[in-house]
Amino acid sequence: MVATHTFTAIAHLLLLFSFCPLGAPYRQAIKPASATNSKTFRCSEVERKALLSLKESLLDPSGRLSSWVGEDCCKWIGVGCENRTQHVVKLDLKNPLPVAKFDFQYERREALNKSSLGGRISPSLLDLKNLSYLDLSLNNFGGNNIPEFLGSLQSLSYLNLSFSFFAGVIPPHLGNLSRLQYLDLDSYHLPRPKYIEYPHQAHDYSFVFSQGLKAKNLKWLAGFPSLKYLNLGHANLVKVPNWLEALNTLPSLEELHLSECGQVSLPNSISSFNFTKLSVLDLSLNNFNSSIPHWLSNMSGLSILNLANNSLRGAIPKALADLHSLQELDLSSNSFIEGPIPGGLGNLIHLRKLDLSSNHINGTIPSSFANLCNLQTFDLKMNDISGEINELVDGFSRCSNSVLESLALSGNRYLGGKLPCSIGALQKLQIIDLSNCSLQGSIPDSIGSLSFLQRLHLSANRMSGPIFKSIGNLSMLLEISLGGNSWEGVLTGADFQNLTRLKFLYLSRPSENSTLVLDVKPDWVPPFMLEYLILRHIRIGPSFPAWVQAQNELVDLSLVDAGISGRLPENIGELFPKLEIWL
Ligand SMILES: *[C@@H]1O[C@H](CO)[C@@H](O)[C@H](O)[C@H]1NC(C)=O
Ligand SMILES: *[C@@H]1O[C@H](CO)[C@@H](O)[C@H](O)[C@H]1NC(C)=O
Ligand SMILES: *[C@@H]1O[C@H](CO)[C@@H](O)[C@H](O)[C@H]1NC(C)=O
Ligand SMILES: *[C@@H]1O[C@H](CO)[C@@H](O)[C@H](O)[C@H]1NC(C)=O
Ligand SMILES: *[C@@H]1O[C@H](CO)[C@@H](O)[C@H](O)[C@H]1NC(C)=O
Ligand SMILES: *[C@@H]1O[C@H](CO)[C@@H](O)[C@H](O)[C@H]1NC(C)=O
Ligand SMILES: *[C@@H]1O[C@H](CO)[C@@H](O)[C@H](O)[C@H]1NC(C)=O
Ligand SMILES: *[C@@H]1O[C@H](CO)[C@@H](O)[C@H](O)[C@H]1NC(C)=O
Ligand SMILES: *[C@@H]1O[C@H](CO)[C@@H](O)[C@H](O)[C@H]1NC(C)=O
Ligand SMILES: *[C@@H]1O[C@H](CO)[C@@H](O)[C@H](O)[C@H]1NC(C)=O
Ligand SMILES: *[C@@H]1O[C@H](CO)[C@@H](O)[C@H](O)[C@H]1NC(C)=O
Ligand SMILES: *[C@@H]1O[C@H](CO)[C@@H](O)[C@H](O)[C@H]1NC(C)=O
Numbered sequence: 001m002v003a004t005h006t007f008t009a010i011a012h013l014l015l016l017f018s019f020c021p022l023g024a025p026y027r028q029a030i031k032p033a034s035a036t037n038s039k040t041f042r043c044s045e046v047e048r049k050a051l052l053s054l055k056e057s058l059l060d061p062s063g064r065l066s067s068w069v070g071e072d073c074c075k076w077i078g079v080g081c082e083n084r085t086q087h088v089v090k091l092d093l094k095n096p097l098p099v100a101k102f103d104f105q106y107e108r109r110e111a112l113n114k115s116s117l118g119g120r121i122s123p124s125l126l127d128l129k130n131l132s133y134l135d136l137s138l139n140n141f142g143g144n145n146i147p148e149f150l151g152s153l154q155s156l157s158y159l160n161l162s163f164s165f166f167a168g169v170i171p172p173h174l175g176n177l178s179r180l181q182y183l184d185l186d187s188y189h190l191p192r193p194k195y196i197e198y199p200h201q202a203h204d205y206s207f208v209f210s211q212g213l214k215a216k217n218l219k220w221l222a223g224f225p226s227l228k229y230l231n232l233g234h235a236n237l238v239k240v241p242n243w244l245e246a247l248n249t250l251p252s253l254e255e256l257h258l259s260e261c262g263q264v265s266l267p268n269s270i271s272s273f274n275f276t277k278l279s280v281l282d283l284s285l286n287n288f289n290s291s292i293p294h295w296l297s298n299m300s301g302l303s304i305l306n307l308a309n310n311s312l313r314g315a316i317p318k319a320l321a322d323l324h325s326l327q328e329l330d331l332s333s334n335s336f337i338e339g340p341i342p343g344g345l346g347n348l349i350h351l352r353k354l355d356l357s358s359n360h361i362n363g364t365i366p367s368s369f370a371n372l373c374n375l376q377t378f379d380l381k382m383n384d385i386s387g388e389i390n391e392l393v394d395g396f397s398r399c400s401n402s403v404l405e406s407l408a409l410s411g412n413r414y415l416g417g418k419l420p421c422s423i424g425a426l427q428k429l430q431i432i433d434l435s436n437c438s439l440q441g442s443i444p445d446s447i448g449s450l451s452f453l454q455r456l457h458l459s460a461n462r463m464s465g466p467i468f469k470s471i472g473n474l475s476m477l478l479e480i481s482l483g484g485n486s487w488e489g490v491l492t493g494a495d496f497q498n499l500t501r502l503k504f505l506y507l508s509r510p511s512e513n514s515t516l517v518l519d520v521k522p523d524w525v526p527p528f529m530l531e532y533l534i535l536r537h538i539r540i541g542p543s544f545p546a547w548v549q550a551q552n553e554l555v556d557l558s559l560v561d562a563g564i565s566g567r568l569p570e571n572i573g574e575l576f577p578k579l580e581i582w583l
Helices: 002-016 024-037 045-057 106-114 123-127 148-152 172-176 219-223 243-247 294-298 318-322 343-347 367-371 389-397 421-425 445-449
Strands: 079-081 088-092 133-135 158-160 182-184 229-231 255-257 280-282 304-306 328-330 336-339 353-355 360-363 377-379 384-388 406-408 414-416 431-433 455-457 462-465 479-481 490-492 504-506 517-519 532-534 556-558
Touching: 045 088, 045 123, 123 148, 148 172, 172 219, 219 243, 294 318, 318 343, 343 367, 367 389, 384 389, 389 421, 421 445
Parallel strands: 088 133, 133 158, 158 182, 182 229, 229 255, 255 280, 280 304, 304 328, 328 353, 336 360, 353 377, 360 384, 377 406, 384 414, 406 431, 431 455, 455 479, 479 504, 490 517, 504 532, 532 556
Antiparallel strands: 079 088
8 A cells, every 4th residue: 555655646746747657667768758859958068967976976886877978868877857858857866676665684785785876975966956856765875964955955856865874863954845745764774683573572772773864853844845755764763852743744744654763652642633634654663652542543544554563552442443544553562452452443444454463452353343344464363352263254254255365363362162164255365373272173174265375373272173184285385383283183195295385384283182193104205395394292203204304495393202213314414404493
């Protein structure tokens, strides 16, 4: 939604100047235009020189600006000119390496660094009087400040400096850009170290903020009467007084992203309310330690509300059910949100994603949720939900064309009931995550018709019966986690023959009650290459089976009490070069 929304908005902006979309097609589309016009019109000498000075001041180790030679600067890669006047109106110098937002693995960032522009941004840019679009995202300005003179680019309506290693105080001079509609200064740039990834733990902002942007106040935002999109994610805003009031001065705002800004208070009241056009609000990862404020429910146009990973407390306000346009609601990982789910949320029929995971929500799931026929993601794992799973699944199965992809309720230990046959009606399901509940009964045969199913997690319940009768032909399965139940029957190699994509197999037997037997021939050649194999208390010995030895991709292998005797193979390190955990 965010992406589409932004794209439409930008596409609209581009249309104003008769541009084509970004990237390669954009470049090609400019060529014919300038070719026909090149005799009569081409870029002005002043603007050409300004661009050459910019090129000179920038570091460009991968030669991205090597096309910046010759007379007609409108032909240069990344430069866009207005058709008629041939004034430079657009500079798209974002790193061309494709990257998903926040998908910065170390290797990815390293590759990005290699193809980055860096160095200094020459004030010669100010000679581009008609520049309305400037994108320098995903480059590497090595911790330099954002130049103050950018605030004098009076025609700018789009400024994107995200993920580019700018640091220091955001210059209030940007507030002079009175035509600005899009301002993206997201300063996320570091692969998150593991220790930050545990929810329920106070955030270590010192790491996140060690090199990023910061602001002491946001008064300068008052200079943006037309601002539609603002992203100050990962900037240190801890010291900003009245931050909410400062944002409340933006009458045109449609998207606000303030993820991980170190905010510690979410005001409970707001004096006047001007967020009437807001459609996307992302305040995730801010350590808010308050109740969910009621004024949120006055944002009647909201389609995405993300308050995940804070320390919000108390009950979910009933008034949230007034957000009739809501498509995504994410209150996950707050750990202090408690009490029941307001039945009114079942009226939010546009919801596509509902994530309330990792809280202390209790009570049963309202029967009104059967109305949520647009839900793709339903995530309530790690809560204290009670009641019976069959009622919920029966409810969802009454949607005429279910689009539900993920049903996640694991870690609700009071949730009982049996998986009903009606689960077969949830034809789009990819994820069934119901481990660590109190489910009983067997796996219904109808599960065999869920041809998109990738993850089947039912471990640590009280289920019984045979397991592969119906799942043996779910050829998309990546993960089977069924350990800790009282399964019965005999599994043979043939039962696995269609599971070619399987990466994760957890079948450990819990209790005296299970009679599950894995009976595979010594010369069995499995169709899969596993990364995780956990078979505690399941006999596969007495020798270390050849089929396990052939699983060279294993990261985690556990064969406790598997009846294997004798010595381990000498070359175990060679057999499993990726092994990290071995029990
Ligand atoms: C700009 O150029 C393109 C391609 O030649 C043309 O289709 C479009 O009509 C022109 N726009 C204006 C406003 O002249
Ligand atoms: C990328 O460049 C930044 C800034 O110079 C540096 O801090 C970071 O370590 C580099 N990352 C990688 C993976 O090379
Ligand atoms: C381009 O900039 C000049 C100088 O600021 C201004 O006079 C002119 O109106 C601008 N043209 C457009 C199309 O905005
Ligand atoms: C800014 O650039 C980043 C990276 O190229 C992109 O993901 C983001 O959507 C851009 N922001 C806006 C408002 O277009
Ligand atoms: C731009 O803003 C800064 C700080 O807000 C201010 O000091 C400066 O005078 C402004 N410049 C112009 C040209 O308006
Ligand atoms: C919240 O934190 C968890 C665990 O660190 C992470 O997986 C999840 O993506 C975060 N959610 C948001 C919306 O930031
Ligand atoms: C916000 O709204 C109130 C009343 O609704 C109005 O008086 C005030 O001027 C608005 N503030 C701004 C900065 O638009
Ligand atoms: C929010 O809406 C309620 C009900 O319509 C109204 O009473 C309240 O004053 C509004 N709050 C703000 C801050 O505008
Ligand atoms: C959060 O707020 C509660 C109640 O106001 C307070 O007892 C607690 O110390 C606060 N926790 C943090 C980490 O600020
Ligand atoms: C749900 O949690 C609330 C708050 O912790 C508690 O007061 C209430 O008794 C609980 N209800 C049930 C049914 O467990
Ligand atoms: C594997 O798929 C084939 C073709 O769909 C099917 O006939 C067979 O029964 C499946 N095997 C198992 C073990 O389910
Ligand atoms: C094993 O079966 C007995 C008798 O049916 C039952 O009481 C017990 O809870 C079962 N144990 C487990 C771990 O399921």
